[in-house]
Amino acid sequence: MADEILQQPEPLDLLEHSDLSLLETLDHVLARGIVIAGEITISVADVDLIFMGLNVLLTSTETAREVLNRRADALAAGESKGDD
Amino acid sequence: MKPSPDSPSPVEPEVETAHAAEFIEELRRVSDTLPPRINIDAQSVEQGLAKLVLTLIELIRRLLEKQAVRRMEGGGLSPEQVEELGLALMKLEGKMQELKAQFGLAEEDLNLDLGPVGRLI
Amino acid sequence: MNVYAYCLSDEIAADALGAVTGVGGATTRLLWRDGVAAVVSDFDGDAVAVTRENVLAHERVVGAMLARATPLPFRFGTVMGEERLMSYVAAQSEALKAQLERVRGCVEMSVKVIWKAEAVGVESSPEHAAESAGSAESGAGTAFLLAKRREIFGEEAKAVRAKEITEWLAGWLAGAVRDARVEVNPHGAMVVSAAYLVERGQLAEYRERLRLAREERRDLHFLTSGAWSPYSFTSARA
Numbered sequence: 001m002a003d004e005i006l007q008q009p010e011p012l013d014l015l016e017h018s019d020l021s022l023l024e025t026l027d028h029v030l031a032r033g034i035v036i037a038g039e040i041t042i043s044v045a046d047v048d049l050i051f052m053g054l055n056v057l058l059t060s061t062e063t064a065r066e067v068l069n070r071r072a073d074a075l076a077a078g079e080s081k082g083d084d
Numbered sequence: 085m086k087p088s089p090d091s092p093s094p095v096e097p098e099v100e101t102a103h104a105a106e107f108i109e110e111l112r113r114v115s116d117t118l119p120p121r122i123n124i125d126a127q128s129v130e131q132g133l134a135k136l137v138l139t140l141i142e143l144i145r146r147l148l149e150k151q152a153v154r155r156m157e158g159g160g161l162s163p164e165q166v167e168e169l170g171l172a173l174m175k176l177e178g179k180m181q182e183l184k185a186q187f188g189l190a191e192e193d194l195n196l197d198l199g200p201v202g203r204l205i
Numbered sequence: 206m207n208v209y210a211y212c213l214s215d216e217i218a219a220d221a222l223g224a225v226t227g228v229g230g231a232t233t234r235l236l237w238r239d240g241v242a243a244v245v246s247d248f249d250g251d252a253v254a255v256t257r258e259n260v261l262a263h264e265r266v267v268g269a270m271l272a273r274a275t276p277l278p279f280r281f282g283t284v285m286g287e288e289r290l291m292s293y294v295a296a297q298s299e300a301l302k303a304q305l306e307r308v309r310g311c312v313e314m315s316v317k318v319i320w321k322a323e324a325v326g327v328e329s330s331p332e333h334a335a336e337s338a339g340s341a342e343s344g345a346g347t348a349f350l351l352a353k354r355r356e357i358f359g360e361e362a363k364a365v366r367a368k369e370i371t372e373w374l375a376g377w378l379a380g381a382v383r384d385a386r387v388e389v390n391p392h393g394a395m396v397v398s399a400a401y402l403v404e405r406g407q408l409a410e411y412r413e414r415l416r417l418a419r420e421e422r423r424d425l426h427f428l429t430s431g432a433w434s435p436y437s438f439t440s441a442r443a
Contacts, residue, residue: 021099022257023111024315024430025264030255031114032400032436033280034213036293096268101428106319110395153354163347170346173353 113192134187135194138180142194145180149173208236209248210283210290211266212276212434215305217242225269228253228262238291239298241305244270245290253282271434275308277301278434304439311383311402312432314411318370318397319426360392367391370425374399377418381411386437400437408432 101107152169155161161169184194209228222233227246235242244266253259263281270276294301343351367389374397375385384402403411419427 020101020104020108020111020428021097021430022260023108024097024099024428026260027111027114028313028315028433028436029260029263029267029278029281031280032439033278034283034439035280036283036285036290097430097433099428099430101426103319103426103428106394106426107317107428110317110319110393113393114395149353150357152350153357156350156354163343166350167344167346170348170350171344172346174346174349 135189138183138187138189139194141183142180145173145176148176206287207248207251207284208245208287208290209253210279210285211244211246211263212270212278213241213243213294213301213305214270214274214276215241215302216274217244217270217276222266222269225266226262227266228259230262233266236287236291236294238294241294241298241301243290243294244276245287248284251284253284255281267434271312271432275305275311276434277305277308277439278436307384308402308435308438310406311404311435312408313435313437314382314401314403314408314431315429315433316374316397316399316401316415317395317428317430318374318399319394319428320366320370320396321394321424363391367396370422371397371399373422374418377414377421378411381407381414384438400433402435402438403431 152173156166156169184190209231211227211233217235222235222244225233227233228248229246231246231248233244233246236245237243246266260281267276267278368391371387371389375387378385378401382401382403385399387397387399389397401411415429419425
């Protein structure tokens with residue numbers, strides 16, 4: 001395992017000698033482009049999906065809370081004095 | 085962009101800026117989060133997992149902080165409650181720093197590029 | 206033996222690639238399936254190191270294609286068996302053809318924007334509601350929350366400014382681009398990273414509009430690059 005890792009150049013090695021144009025190229029070829037699920041593990045499509053799901057979940061949680069907050073505010077305003 | 089029939093001439097993308105140094109710094113930051121090799125192995129999975137879990141904790145921690153600030157602003161908390169809440173979140177932040185250090189992760193590592201959805205934090 | 210996949214196209218002439226060599230100096234060739242050609246080269250192994258040479262080889266092949274047609278590039282490091290690639294192309298051929306149609310005749314142009322938050326008028330929040338909370342016995346916990354509050358306000362203000370910049374740029378370029386993928390990051394120095402799909406015939410117009418836009422906002426720093434293959438427009442999802 002250790003040997004295998006030593007054989008692999010670290011990205012820093014690559015970047016130490018890099019210029020702007022190489023960095024822009026890296027930004028394009030490493031971060032974008034067609035991904036066939038399972039073939040490129042960095043971008044694991046499944047993880048993307050999980051996180052998209054999570055994002056939706058968090059958004060809806062927040063929305064739900066806002067609704068609850070509004071209702072609580074309305075209740076508090078309706079009463080003579082709101083307290084927790 | 086005329087095709088030359090004989091030798092294929094690659095279109096060399098032009099890069100232009102008056103502030104090269106700044107962009108190099110920023111793009112390096114982006115590139116630093118890219119993997120050294122495009123493959124899966126046990127070690128990178130483990131690192132990836134730690135990153136994933138800590139990112140989620142960080143996200144929840146920030147949501148808690150926001151919520152705490154919102155409650156404080158709402159004025160429904162007593163000064164004692166505010167103080168207690170603040171202390172708890174302060175400890176949480178400290179603990180998080182420890183964990184990050186333990187796994188050798190920097191602040192900017194605890195984020196995920198969600199592609200079309202943008203970044204997580 | 207695996208193949209390394211560079212890009213897909215439905216308008217490649219058989220001799221189009223000529224002498225362009227790919228990753229590891231390997232000869233490139235075409236694999237056709239259902240009217241879509243994959244540009245590949247033989248690759249021994251299943252992991253590709255991210256080295257300057259390999260990255261440039263990937264972009265060299267994709268760039269050579271762009272000189273003739275507009276391909277859909279694969280992400281760097283796409284390695285698999287030939288049959289696996291072909292079954293992917295067969296299974297996705299309709300979606301791939303539709304996407305090739307969306308980018309046809311276009312190139313991708315990038316714009317990145319760096320801002321200096323202080324120069325853009327982002328400052329810490331005004332104090333108002335906090336007074337009520339931080340009354341007499343404000344200890345470390347209260348101070349912590351008040352600091353967080355300022356931080357959150359600052360970030361919200363930044364997010365608003367970042368959105369303004371995004372919309373301002375979109376307004377300038379609207380007539381000259383077919384599609385756009387824009388990432389906004391109000392928390393970093395590089396606040397906007399945008400990719401625009403520009404028809405080749407519209408490139409002069411695009412460049413002129415961008416030039417005028419840049420003149421209008423001298424407080425922002427721009428990095429423009431292109432023409433690229435449509436790396437950011439390989440899927441239909443917006």
